[in-house]
Amino acid sequence: MSLTDLNLERYSRNILLPEIGGTGQEKLLNSKVLVVGAGGLGSPVIMYLAALGIGNITIVDHDRIELSNLQRQIIHNTEKIGVFKSDSAANFVNKLNPDVNVNSITEKLSIKNADKLINHNDIVVDGSDNFETRYLIADKAFKNSRTLVSAAITKYEGQISTWKRGDKYPCFRCLFPKKPINNLSGNCSSNGVIGSLGGFLGSLQATEVVKEILEIGESLAGYINIYDILNNNFRKIKVNVDQNCKFCSKYRGYGNK
Numbered sequence: 001m002s003l004t005d006l007n008l009e010r011y012s013r014n015i016l017l018p019e020i021g022g023t024g025q026e027k028l029l030n031s032k033v034l035v036v037g038a039g040g041l042g043s044p045v046i047m048y049l050a051a052l053g054i055g056n057i058t059i060v061d062h063d064r065i066e067l068s069n070l071q072r073q074i075i076h077n078t079e080k081i082g083v084f085k086s087d088s089a090a091n092f093v094n095k096l097n098p099d100v101n102v103n104s105i106t107e108k109l110s111i112k113n114a115d116k117l118i119n120h121n122d123i124v125v126d127g128s129d130n131f132e133t134r135y136l137i138a139d140k141a142f143k144n145s146r147t148l149v150s151a152a153i154t155k156y157e158g159q160i161s162t163w164k165r166g167d168k169y170p171c172f173r174c175l176f177p178k179k180p181i182n183n184l185s186g187n188c189s190s191n192g193v194i195g196s197l198g199g200f201l202g203s204l205q206a207t208e209v210v211k212e213i214l215e216i217g218e219s220l221a222g223y224i225n226i227y228d229i230l231n232n233n234f235r236k237i238k239v240n241v242d243q244n245c246k247f248c249s250k251y252r253g254y255g256n257k
């Protein structure tokens, strides 16, 4: 597929960047990204991925839009209260960018559908709001050798990381062998979250997706970035492979089979 005149105009500001260029833009238009969750993180992720020309986006979400979502889930609007988030998000993408082939799946990501959905895509974005789903996505992305860009937000704090399968990279369970007890283990409905925080972390996730697809810049794999926006603190923490990790050690050839 080569870029049309309309493509060249729509994506001109991407194409001007030497790391992207016309070849990179074609690659983005040919790529397939799975976004789990069309909520506080998923909204900005989906909006930016669609705007900048990710050609195939699959959105998985089984919730309906509630009034209390609209303070941060900016892909939806007041008229859409009661509508499935997957459909509302797909509708937004169709209006924003007709180049994008959007696939909305109104199902909960589960052990039954996760392998198929993850396998059919190049990259996975975790915008879910609970640890059960985060573990499922991380395990299945690892097993299917798909790069995962995950983030979490609560109150004024957000974290983002990229998880890749490879000997030098830790897995999600190397860092979180058990559900953490800290405040990031809670969700927005119990802890609250400042409405703009998802926009910040979601934009970063969309950017990391582009970087991974085009293999440009420095990957976040093996690191976790933690932002405290109330106090303007930012930490980049190295995450090491846990040789005793109950999950990934068996895939690395030195654990229990």
Ligand SMILES: [Zn+2]
Residues within 6 Å of the ligand: 170, 171, 172, 173, 174, 175, 242, 245, 246, 247, 248, 249
């Ligand atoms: Zn591990």
